[in-house]
Amino acid sequence: MNIISRVKHQKTWLLVILLIIALGVRLPGLYSRAISYDEAITLLETAGNVPPSWPYQPVPASEVQKQFKGTPTLSKIAEYLRQTDVHPPFYFWLLSLWRRWLGFSIETSRIFSVVCSLGNVLVLYLVLQAGQIERPLIPCLVFAISSSAIFAGHDTRPYALASLLIGMGTLFAYLATEAKNRNKTRLVVYSTAMALCCGLAFLTNYLSLFPIGIILLWFTINLWFGARLLAILSPLMAISICLTGLQTWLTQLNARPDQSTGFLGFFREIAKIISRNLFIIWTPAFTNKELKLVLMLLFIVVVLILIGLSIAAIQRYYSQTNRKLLLLFIGLAVAPSIGIFLLDFISKKNLHGYRYFFFAVPALSVLITYGITKPIFSQKVWIRYLLPILLCIQLTGVNWGLETIPSQTGSNFRSLARTIKASSSSHVVVVGNGFGRGHPGAVIYELAPETMIVVLSKNSNLEKLQRNIQNYQDVWIVPSSERPTASIEKKLLNLIQTSQQYTSKPHQDLAVHFQKRL
Secondary structure, three states, rough: OHHHHHHHHHHHHHHHHHHHHHHHHHHHHHHHHOOOOOHHHHHHHHHOOHHHHHOOOOOOOHHHHHHHHHOOOHHHHHHHHHHHHOOOOOHHHHHHHHHHHHHOOHHHHHHHHHHHHHHHHHHHHHHHHHHHOOHHHHHHHHHHHHHHHHHHOOOOHHHHHHHHHHHHHHHHHHHHOOOOOHHHHHHHHHHHHHHHHHHHHHHHOHHHHHHHHHHHHHHHHHHHOOOOHHHHHHHHHHHHHHOOOOOHHHHHHHOOOOOOOOOHHHHHHHHHHHHHHHHOOOOOOOOOOOHHHHHHHHHHHHHHHHHHHHHHHHOHHHHHHHHHHHHHHHHHHHHHHHHHHHHHHHHOOOOOOOOHHHHHHHHHHHHHHHHHHHHHOOOOOOHOOHHHHHHHHHHHOOOHHHHHHHHHHOOOHHHHHHHHHOOOEEEEEEEEEOHHHHHHHHHHHHHOOEEEEEOOOOOOOOHHHHHHOOOOOOEEOOOOOOOOHHHHHHHHHHHHHHOOOOEEEOOOOOOEEEEEOO
């Protein structure tokens, strides 16, 4: 008993260390990364200020930044989302409650995603432990430091929460099938919990529909003989919860703009999907093209070898393999890709963002590392180096806060805001109004409170605006070709350039800087 107790104690400490590592690789991005357009929209939606009231004449940024704080009712948040976003309400409800209790900063909001992400790592470990998968910490570590898991784990968007709920649905579904012939009470409890998690996952992110479908199908098949009533009722409960948001989803999907060029064609779609599945595990955080190419080739070779080892391990240990759980992981690994392919084909939306494939990462991490957990392979010297190589490559995808380096100044809105503040005591920032990547909220949130800000609209009186800003020592214009106001921004730039009152300074990455002539 002492030996068993010691082994369990050791495993607990190793799990704690794993969670500390997972937390550590998320902290740099949590605190150093500037707010993104999507995150700014999230803060406004959970504060109840959608659409926001932007100033069309210069005012202190502190006045505008008040719109990122607020405590709207949950029904109001749902109403705003139906009008302005393509996401269901569950995440935004929870985040709104989190913010009103713990604070309104972007860092506080990101911590909610960190908690969900760490919970996701823990849940994956529990699934593997329940299925008696050897060395469960290895796939959990690969998942914990995968690029997409790290980013979703400190991004103020619904993906970390949805992935956690999918993981919990997977865990409860497996535990229910294990309790089928042992404990009827536990079977009912686990089945109900599975249905609730799957339903809430869909109300967190609509693209969770595809892994949810796999879980429910797998659950029904495995419970059909022995607990047929629950095999029908539990999926129906999950589907009933999903149906409450189905009509909204169809409306929002139809309204969502094309991401690029529509359906790419069968072979190009397949190639795109394969590349996305690779790079949700690792995406480099640096820009050196030569180093990126070398590591990319090494990464692909290592992953292909690991996949080959996993296939060989399944064949060699077939009789000892937990085939029931393995089939579930295979389904969860391919479900997002199949779902995105079908959506692209039907709706022509070209949904190829990395985040759309994120829900496959836990299952992919298990399948890729399955072979090296087996003794016959782990004892071979050359195979032992594969995992360290993969982990080292993955660590190059961590955002270590590079914009704090002087050469990176102006590379994002946070460092740009510091540069603007240091330019002079009399400065104004002009940014256009828009949606998505053109949303001005990301710029406004990062500005110093005393910085003067004005937002252009398509109806802005440029001559009047030029007179209002001509007394400032420095004028900063943050343009974007993706905004409806792009042409207005260009006209303002031309007006300032031809006025002879300002000289154009060397451009930052994200802004055009004018300084008043002496």
